[in-house]
Amino acid sequence: MKFGQMVLGLVPWILFAILTQRFGDNQVAFAALISAIAAVGIAYYQRSGGIKIIEASAVVLFAAIAVVGFVGGESVDDFLADFARGGTTLVLAAVMLVSVVTVPFTEQYARESVDREYWDSPKFHSTNRKISLFWGATLLVMGVGHLVAGALQPLSDPGEGTRSVDLLLNWIVPIVLLVIAVKYTQRTAAAARTAVT
Secondary structure (H helix, E strand, O other): OOHHHHHHHHHHHHHHHHHHHHHOOOOHHHHHHHHHHHHHHHHHHOHHHOOOHHHHHHHHHHHHHHHHHHHOOHHHHHHHHHHHHHHHHHHHHHHHHHHHHOOOHHHHHHOOOOOHHHOOOHHHHHHHHHHHHHHHHHHHHHHHHHHHHHHHOOOOOOOOOOOHHHHHHHHHHHHHHHHHHHHHHHHHHHHHHHHHO
C-alpha cells in the first residue's frame, strides 16, 4: 500500500481540525473552505489511481460546511466551532466503515502498489477490510472525543483557566490513536505481503 498517499488523502481532514482550533469561533467557514480547496488539490494530484472516496468526501463535506458557515448566523458559527471537528471526524469514520462492506477505502491506495494479479484475491480484500475497519473504528472514537470536548470546553466560549479536556480529547488522544492506527496498518500490510511471498 502506498501509505503516504493515504496519509495525503487525510490531510484536508487534519487541516480542518487544526484550523478550526486555530481560527476558533466565527472562522470555521474559512477553515472548511481552505480544507475543501486542499481536498480538490490533493484529489487532482492523486488522480492517476482514480478519485478516492476519502478525498471526494472531503471536497463535498468541507464545501457544504463552508457554505453553511458563510450564510449562517452567529449561533451557527458557535455550533460549528464547537462541534464541526467532531462531526466531520464521525462522517469520515462512517465513510471508512461503510467502505468495509463495499470496497474498503484502503484498496484504492493499495492497488497502486500491489500487482494487479492480487487485486481479486481473498487475502487482498481481507487485509484491506481489516485495515479499513480499524481506521473507521479509530476515527469513530476520535469523533466522539471531539464532540465531548466541544460540549465540555466549547471553543465558542473559551472561558478562563486551563483547557485540559480540549487538550486531552482534541489532541493527545487523537495523536495516540493515529499512531496506533499507522502501526496497525504497517503490521497488517507487512503480514499480508509475507503471506503472499
